[in-house]
Structures are given as structure tokens and as C-alpha cells.
Amino acid sequence: MDDEIELMEYEDYPIKGRVYPNVYELVNANPTVKTDKKIIVFLTNWMYGFGSALTIYMQNALFLKDLNPNIIALPHYSNNTKNFKYHDERLNNSFFLYYQYNHEDPDIRGSKIYFASSILLQTPFVSGQFPILDDPTNTRFIDYFQSQFRLRPNDHGVKEYMDFIRKEKQELIGIHIRSIAQKQNECPGYLQVTFQQRLEDLKRTIDRNHPNAVLFVASDVELYIEKAKKLFGNEKPIHYLDYITRIENEGDSIPQLEAYKGYKLGSDILDDCLALSMCDKIYISNSNIPFIITLLNKSVPMEEY
DSSP states (O other), X not given: OOTTOOOOTGGGOOOXXXXXXXXXXXXXXXXXXXXXXXXEEEXXXXXXXXXXXXXXXXXXXXXXHHHOTTEEEEEEOOOOOSSOOOOOTTSSOOHHHHEEESSSOOOTTTSEEEEXXXXXXXXXXXXXXXXXXXXXXXXXXXHHHHHHEEEOOOSSOHHHHHHHHOOTTOOEEEEEEOOHHHHHHHOGXXXXXXHHHHHHHHHHHHHHHOTTOEEEEEESBHHHHHHHHHHHGGGSOEEOOTTSOOBSSSSOHHHHTGGGTTHHHHHHHHXXXXXXXXXXXXXXXXXXXXXXXXXXXXTOOEEEO
């Protein structure tokens, strides 16, 4: 955790009383939720990845806002699991380490406060369609989230680094590479073509369409950073954030990174996404990462490879 981050009372509010298993039971047990004027609902985190937790939160928050526009629905990152390890356990709620609320501080003392677990309310919970904003559900989620929250600044220097590697009159091209484990779980058909072949095909595309580009690579796998360096060689040096914690193999990264759970893992994801969002174009594959990037920059072009 960044020791410099000081959280407001509502940002680190502890769980008090019952946590309803879902928003439906919350509403059924408390009918005035539909009409109360001053009400805050904290939505505890979904049990899976960083991007998944964001989108599941949006589903649940929009359900509540449609029910009663007065509801202030706030994420509550308070439970680490096998696949969600972004909660700093020294805190009550870690969401606000990553984001800030765009509006006036909620009235904790004068509001009714409830807690409910975020659950999957609709499938798919986010569309992998490109462009992301061509899907109306994606657009609604992104517009809602951007209206509520903004990225909390940190001192990691991502913007300065991207400005430094960007050369005058040269495109800055981003490449994102997810692990084989993620593809096996979510997009098994993708592996009909090997990562090596996809990277070689991508190199030909970049050489043809972006001959003078500066390249930035984001990945949670150290092996892929090294492969990209070898493939592109000295003609196009590979830039990347060297402080990101990565795994050495092609397995599922999050269970392997138990020692780094908390703010470090979450901020690593967001820093890589922020860096990609500052590129002129991104080559990417289907995952929650394109969605997170769009939350940061709705206009950056993305293309699947």
C-alpha cells in the first residue's frame, strides 16, 4: 500500500451488521431501499479478477440506481480469495486505494447504510466485442463508472515514462499479452494458434503498418516480455514497466502471486492499463483488460491479434 494515501471515513468504512448475500435479498428485506432519500449501499467484491470485480460491481450498482436514483452504491474491496488478491488486509476497504469518488463525500452519519455481496446478475457480464463501445451494455457500464470514479494518482511515474519513450512524429504502439492459463479458462479457441505464431504475425503487421513505431508491451508473464524482446530485436526495442511483478511461467498468475497480494497487485494491473491507454493504438486479445483500458481512455483504438 502507498503510505501516502490517506483514506476518508467513507473510503475505509468497516463492515457493520449483516452482509446481504445479494442485492435482491437486500431489497426484499428492506423495502424502503426503493424510496429512501439518504442511503449508501456498500457492495463487497466479486471473488474473481480485478476487471471482473469492476464489471460485477457495475451490474449491481446500476440495478440499485435503477431502483432508486438516490442510492449511493460504493465498492467495498474487503475479501481476498484464490483469484481476487487486491485487498490490503490492513484496511477495511481497499477500493479507494485505486479510485476516487467524483462527487461530494457521502454523508456517512446521516444515511442509512447497508452491505450486500456483488453477484453476477447477467451474462455475459461484459462483452469482449471490439470496439468495446459498440456494445450498449459496455457503454452503459463505462459511462456509469466514469461518472462515479476517477483513477487515484500515484507516484509510479507511468505518464512520465510513456511521455519519455514517445518519440516525436512516431506512433506509440501498445501490445498486451495474457497468459495461456487465462486463455484456457476464458478463450480456449484462441490457442488453436500458438502465442509464438500470433506474435510473429503481429510483428509482420506492425512492420507493415507501423514501420517507425515505438513499442510498449504489457504482460503478467516475464517469459512473454523476453519473447517480445527477442522477436523485435534491436530494430524496435521493447519498452515496458520494469517494476511490475510478473510470473516466470504460463500458468494462472494470481494464485502464484500470493506474496504480493494487496495494493501492489492491483496497482500493477492499473499501471499497465494506464500505460496502454496512452498509446496511439493497442494490439490486444480478449480479456477484461480492454474494458479496464476503456475506462481510462475511451478513444484509444484497439485491435485483436
